[in-house]
Amino acid sequence: MVESRVTIADVALQAGVSTQTVSRVINNKAEISSETRQRVLDVIQRLGYRPNRVARSLVTQQTFTIGLVIPDIANPFFSELTRGAEDVAWENGYNVLLCNTVEKEEREKASLHLLEETRVDGVILCSSRIDQNELFPLLESFRAVVMVNRPAPARVAGVVRIDDFEGGFSAANYLLRVGRQELAFLAGPVKSFSGCERLRGGVEAMKAQGLLADPARTRFCPPKRQAGYDEAIDLLKRDPAINGLVCYNDLVAVGALQACTELGRDVPGDVAIVGFDDIVLSRVVCPPLSTLSISKVQMGAAAARMLLDRMQGREEQDEIVMKPNLVLRGSTPGL
Amino acid sequence: MVESRVTIADVALQAGVSTQTVSRVINNKAEISSETRQRVLDVIQRLGYRPNRVARSLVTQQTFTIGLVIPDIANPFFSELTRGAEDVAWENGYNVLLCNTVEKEEREKASLHLLEETRVDGVILCSSRIDQNELFPLLESFRAVVMVNRPAPARVAGVVRIDDFEGGFSAANYLLRVGRQELAFLAGPVKSFSGCERLRGGVEAMKAQGLLADPARTRFCPPKRQAGYDEAIDLLKRDPAINGLVCYNDLVAVGALQACTELGRDVPGDVAIVGFDDIVLSRVVCPPLSTLSISKVQMGAAAARMLLDRMQGREEQDEIVMKPNLVLRGSTPGL
DNA sequence: CTGTTAGCGCTTTCAT
DNA sequence: ATGAAAGCGCTAACAG
Numbered sequence: 001m002v003e004s005r006v007t008i009a010d011v012a013l014q015a016g017v018s019t020q021t022v023s024r025v026i027n028n029k030a031e032i033s034s035e036t037r038q039r040v041l042d043v044i045q046r047l048g049y050r051p052n053r054v055a056r057s058l059v060t061q062q063t064f065t066i067g068l069v070i071p072d073i074a075n076p077f078f079s080e081l082t083r084g085a086e087d088v089a090w091e092n093g094y095n096v097l098l099c100n101t102v103e104k105e106e107r108e109k110a111s112l113h114l115l116e117e118t119r120v121d122g123v124i125l126c127s128s129r130i131d132q133n134e135l136f137p138l139l140e141s142f143r144a145v146v147m148v149n150r151p152a153p154a155r156v157a158g159v160v161r162i163d164d165f166e167g168g169f170s171a172a173n174y175l176l177r178v179g180r181q182e183l184a185f186l187a188g189p190v191k192s193f194s195g196c197e198r199l200r201g202g203v204e205a206m207k208a209q210g211l212l213a214d215p216a217r218t219r220f221c222p223p224k225r226q227a228g229y230d231e232a233i234d235l236l237k238r239d240p241a242i243n244g245l246v247c248y249n250d251l252v253a254v255g256a257l258q259a260c261t262e263l264g265r266d267v268p269g270d271v272a273i274v275g276f277d278d279i280v281l282s283r284v285v286c287p288p289l290s291t292l293s294i295s296k297v298q299m300g301a302a303a304a305r306m307l308l309d310r311m312q313g314r315e316e317q318d319e320i321v322m323k324p325n326l327v328l329r330g331s332t333p334g335l
Numbered sequence: 336m337v338e339s340r341v342t343i344a345d346v347a348l349q350a351g352v353s354t355q356t357v358s359r360v361i362n363n364k365a366e367i368s369s370e371t372r373q374r375v376l377d378v379i380q381r382l383g384y385r386p387n388r389v390a391r392s393l394v395t396q397q398t399f400t401i402g403l404v405i406p407d408i409a410n411p412f413f414s415e416l417t418r419g420a421e422d423v424a425w426e427n428g429y430n431v432l433l434c435n436t437v438e439k440e441e442r443e444k445a446s447l448h449l450l451e452e453t454r455v456d457g458v459i460l461c462s463s464r465i466d467q468n469e470l471f472p473l474l475e476s477f478r479a480v481v482m483v484n485r486p487a488p489a490r491v492a493g494v495v496r497i498d499d500f501e502g503g504f505s506a507a508n509y510l511l512r513v514g515r516q517e518l519a520f521l522a523g524p525v526k527s528f529s530g531c532e533r534l535r536g537g538v539e540a541m542k543a544q545g546l547l548a549d550p551a552r553t554r555f556c557p558p559k560r561q562a563g564y565d566e567a568i569d570l571l572k573r574d575p576a577i578n579g580l581v582c583y584n585d586l587v588a589v590g591a592l593q594a595c596t597e598l599g600r601d602v603p604g605d606v607a608i609v610g611f612d613d614i615v616l617s618r619v620v621c622p623p624l625s626t627l628s629i630s631k632v633q634m635g636a637a638a639a640r641m642l643l644d645r646m647q648g649r650e651e652q653d654e655i656v657m658k659p660n661l662v663l664r665g666s667t668p669g670l
Numbered sequence: 671c672t673g674t675t676a677g678c679g680c681t682t683t684c685a686t
Numbered sequence: 687a688t689g690a691a692a693g694c695g696c697t698a699a700c701a702g
Contacts (some may be wrong), residue, residue, distance in 0.1 A: 007679055018689045023681060031687055050476070053452045054398065055679035057389045059694045065432070073421065074632070079414035086408065086435045090442075095449065097400070098433045100421045107425075114430065117388045141385070225615075254619060280560075284589060286621035297409070342695055353673045358697060366671055390695035394678045 006047045015043040026051050057119070065095045066307060067115035067123040071103045075223070076279040077249070077296055078126060081148070084300025085124055092308055094121070103189075103222070105129050109138065116141045122307045124148065124300075125157070129191045144310035146303045150193045154318035158310055160303045164194045167292040167324040168201025171246045171274040174290075174326060176209050178333045180244030180272050184217035186231050186256060188248030195220070195248050198276065202246045223248055228255025236263055236271070243271055250275035250282040253289055257331065273331040276324070287330025294324045341382045350378040361386050392454070400430045401642060402450035402458040406438045410558070411614040412584070412631055413461060416483070419635025420459055427643055429456070438524075438557070440464050444473065451476045457642045459483065459635075460492070464526045479645035481638045485528045489653035493645055495638040499529045502627040502659040503536025506581045506609040509625075509661060511544050513668045515579030515607050519552035521566050521591060523583030530555070530583050533611065537581045558583055563590025571598055571606070578606055585610035585617040588624055592666065608666040611659070622665025629659045 008026075012019040017036060024032050025040040043049075057063045066089055070078040086096045097120060099111035108130055115123055122144035128135055136156050139145045145157035152159055175183060185202055188195030203213040219235060221227040228247060232255060236242060247253035253275030260267045267273055267287055275282055278293030302320050309316055328334070343361075347354040352371060359367050360375040378384075392398045401424055405413040421431045432455060434446035443465055450458055457479035463470055471491050474480045480492035487494055510518060520537055523530030538548040554570060556562040563582060567590060571577060582588035588610030595602045602608055602622055610617055613628030637655050644651055663669070 005679095008681095009679080019680080020682090020689060021687085024688085027681085033687060036687080048476075050448065050452050052393075052454060052679055054389055054392045054454050055694090056681075057694095058387075058393055058679080058696090059681045061694080063389065068433075072418070073408070074411075074415045074418040076409075076411060076414070079411070079417075080409045082414075082433070083407070083409040083435060086433060087437070090435070095453070096433045098403075098417070098421060098431045100418060100425070102422070113385065117385050118430070119387060119389050141383075258619075281616055281619060284593075284616060284621075285619040340695095343697095344695080354696075355674080355698095356672060359672085362697085368671060371671080387695055390678090391697075392678095393680085393695080394697045396678075 005052070006049045008049075008051070011040065011043050011047060011049050014047065015040045061119075063119050063121055064093055065097050065118065065120045066304070067097045067099060067111075067118070067120040068126075069099045069101060069108060069111050069115070069123065069128070070126040071101055071129075073098065073100045075251070076281065077277050080279075080296035081126065081300035081303075084297035084302075085304040086300075087297075088301045088304035088308070094308070103129070109134075112138045122146070122311045124303050124307055125150075127192060127194065129189070144307055146307040146310065148299065148303050154315070158306045158315070158317070159319040160299055160306060161319070161321055162194065162294050162299075163321050163323050164197035165201040165204075167276060168198030168246065169205045170201075170324075170326050171198075171276070171292060172202035172205035172244075173208070174328075174332065175244040175246065175272055175274065176205060176211075178272070178335060181209075181211060182217075182241045183213070183244040183246060184235055184239070184242045185213070185219065186228055186235075186245060186247045186252050187218055187220050188223050188252065190220045192223075192248075195223075198246075198248060217242065221248070221252065223251060225251045225255040225258075228252030229259050230255070232256035232259035233263065236260070236265065245271055245273045247273065247275050250277045250279045250289060250291055253291070253331075254281055254285055257285055257287075257289065267331050268333045272333060274326075275331075278327060282329070290329045290332040291327055292324035293327045294322050298322070340387070341384045343384075343386070346375065346378050346382060346384050349382065350375045396454075398454050398456055399428055400432050400453070400455045401639070402432045402434060402446075402453070402455040403461075404434045404436060404443060404446050404450070404458065404463075405461040406436050406464075408433065408435045410586070411616070412612050415614075415631035416461065416635035416638075419632035419637075420639040421635075422632075423636045423639035423643070429643070438464070444469075447473050457481070457646045459638050459642055460485075462527060462529065464524070479642055481642040481645065483634065483638050489650070493641045493650070493652070494654045495634055495641060496654070496656055497529065497629050497634075498656050498658050499532035500536040500539075502611060503533030503581065504540045505536075505659075505661050506533075506611070506627060507537035507540035507579075508543070509663075509667065510579040510581065510607055510609065511540060511546075513607065513670060516544075516546060517576045518548070518579040518581060519570055519574070519577045520548070520554065521563055521570075521580060521582045521587050522553055522555050523558050523587065525555045527558075527583075530558075533581075533583060552577065556583070556587065558586060560586045560590040560593075563587030564594050565590070567591035567594035568598065571595070571600065580606055580608045582608065582610050585612045585614045585624060585626055588626065588666075589616055589620055592620055592624065602666050603668045607668060609661075610666075613662060617664070625664045625667040626662055627659035628662045629657050633657070
C-alpha cells in the first residue's frame with residue numbers, strides 16, 4: 001500500500017548526478033553550479049522527495065529533537081511552559097518530543113531512558129521528583145540538559161527556576177502584614193523542591209515576626225484542585241481559628257477557595273488565600289485569587305534558549321532565577 | 336567531551352558473541368540460550384548500553400513516534416486532549432512529537448512536512464485550518480492519520496469529532512426555550528469547521544422556532560478570551576436588545592462574561608451565555624458558565640487508539656462522534 | 671542456537 | 687564542481 005518512498009538515489013538517477021550532488025543541494029552547500037542545482041531541485045519537486053531525517057541523523061549524530069519531560073501537560077502551568085519552549089525550539093529548527101510523566105517517578109525514569117535511546121540532542125526536565133543520586137547519573141548521557149524548578153550543579157544541567165523561597169516569603173509576609181497570624185500551609189508534594197522552598201519561605205516570614213509555624217497547620221498534598229479542596233476542608237474543620245492560607249499553587253488555592261465557600265467561610269473576610277503561578281483560572285474565580293505571578297511562557301522559552309546554548313557548547317548562563325510577582329486580587333484583604 | 340557511545344558491536348565484542356546475538360537479546364527473540372542471554376545482559380548492564388533507536392528505525396522503517404499537530408498547546412482544550420493522546424501512545428510504546436502551529440496555516444503545513452521527514456508512524460491532526468484541496472495530498476505521505484474535529488474521507492484519515500451541529504443546536508435551543516429570542520453568536524474562526532457547524536446548529540434551532548438569525552448578530556473571532564471580550568463589548572454596545580449569547584467556546588464565553596460585567600449587564604438576568612468545551616475555567620468563573628461538555632482527555636485517547644489501529648491496518652471504525660452534553664450552570668436562567 | 675552478509679538512506683572523506 | 691567509496695548502528699535473511 002505504501003509504495004516505498006523516493007530516496008536520494010532516485011533523485012540522483014533522474015537528475016543524472018550522484019547522490020552526493022543531491023545531498024549538497026538539499027543541504028545548501030555552496031559548491032554547486034546553479035544549473036545542476038536547478039535541475040536537481042526540479043527533480044526533487046517532481047518526485048516529491050523529502051529527505052529522511054532518520055538516515056541523516058544516523059550519520060550526523062544529531063536528531064534536531066529535544067525532549068521535554070513534564071509532570072502533567074494538562075496542568076496549565078506546564079502547558080504554557082511547553083508553549084514557550086516549543087516556540088523557541090521551532091524557531092531554531094528543533095522539534096519537541098513530549099514526555100508526560102503523570103507525576104510518576106517510574107515513568108519519569110522510563111522517559112529519560114527512552115529519550116536517551118532516541119538520541120535527542122538535549123532535554124528539558126521540569127519539576128523532577130527523582131532523588132538526585134539517581135537523577136544526575138541518568139542525565140550524564142545527554143549532550144545538554146536544562147532543569148526547570150530544581151537546582152543542579154552547572155556541570156549536570158542548566159537551571160531555570162522561580163525564586164520559590166522569595167515567593168513563599170512574600171505570600172506569608174503579606175498575610176501577616178494584613179493581620180493574619182493564624183496561617184496554614186497547603187504545601188504541595190513533599191518531594192517537590194519548589195514546594196519545600198515555598199514552605200521554607202513562608203516559615204521564615206513567620207519567624208521574622210517572631211511566630212512559629214505549626215506543623216499541624218502544614219499539609220503536603222498533590223498539586224491539584226481536588227487535593228487542595230480535600231485538605232482545606234479537613235484543615236478548616238479541625239482548626240477553625242485559621243485565617244490565612246498559603247497555597248502551593250493556584251490549583252490548590254482554587255480548591256481551598258471552594259472549600260471555604262462550602263464551609264461558609266468568607267474569603268477574604270474569614271480566611272485569606274494566596275496561590276502561586278497566576279494561571280488563567282486565578283483571574284476568574286470568585287473572588288479572584290491573589291497569587292504569585294510568573295510568565296510560564298517566558299520560562300519555557302528561557303529554558304529552551306539555555307538548552308540550545310548548552311547544546312552548542314555555549315554556556316552563557318548556568319542559572320536563570322525568575323522573581324515571582326505578588327499580584328493582589330480579591331482573595332486577600334487590602335493593606 | 337561526549338565519549339562516543341557504546342554500540343551493539345562493543346557489547347558483542349565484550350560478550351564474545353556476534354552483534355546479531357546481541358540484537359536478539361535486546362529484542363527478546365526466543366532463540367537464545369539462557370546462558371548466552373544472561374552473559375549479554377550482564378555486559379549491557381556493565382557498559383550501560385542503550386540501543387540506538389535512530390539506527391533501528393532506519394532499518395525497520397518504524398520510528399515508534401506519532402506526530403501531534405495542534406493549534407495551541409496553551410489552550411486547555413488541546414493540552415487535555417494531548418494528555419489523553421500521550422497516555423495511550425505511551426502505553427503502546429509510542430512517543431509523541433509535538434507540533435504547535437500557533438494557529439498559523441503556514442506553520443501547520445511546515446509541521447506536516449517536518450513530520451514527514453521525521454518519518455513518524457502516524458499523525459493526529461487537530462482542528463486543521465488548511466483547505467482540503469491542499470491538506471489531503473499532504474496527508475497521503477503518512478502511513479496513518481487521524482483528524483480531530485474536522486471531517487475527512489476514510490481513505491485519507493480517521494476522524495474523531497464532537498457533534499458540533501448538535502452542540503450548537505442545543506445551546507441555542509435551550510436559550511430560546513427559556514425565552515431568549517434575541518440571540519447573538521460569537522462564532523469562532525471562519526475557517527474552523529467546528530465553528531461553522533456550531534453556528535449552523537444555532538441557526539437551525541432558531542429556524543425551528545420560526546426565527547431568522549441576524550447576520551449583524553454573528554461575529555467570527557479568534558478562539559480566545561480577549562477576542563470574546565472585544566467582540567461582546569462591541570456587539571452589546573451596538574445592539575443592547577441582545578439577551579442571549581451563544582459562544583464558540585468557553586474561552587470566548589468567559590471573555591463575553593467579563594464584557595457583560597463591565598457593561599453592567601447582569602448574567603443571566605439581562606444576558607444569558609452558553610459556552611462550549613467545559614474547560615476547568617468555566618466551572619469557577621462568576622457566575623459559572625453553562626456549557627457543552629465533552630471529555631477532552633477521552634477524545635485524545637480515542638484519537639490515539641484509532642491512529643494505532645490504522646497504523647496496523649486495522650480499521651475498526653472510521654469515525655467517532657462524541658456527543659456534547661449541555662451542562663447548565665449559573666450563566667443561563669433555569670427552565 | 672548462533673554467525674555472516676547485506677543494506678536501510680544518508681553524509682563524510684577523499685579523489686578527480 | 688562533481689563523483690566513488692566507506693560507514694553511521696542496527697536488523698533481516700539466510701546459513702550452518
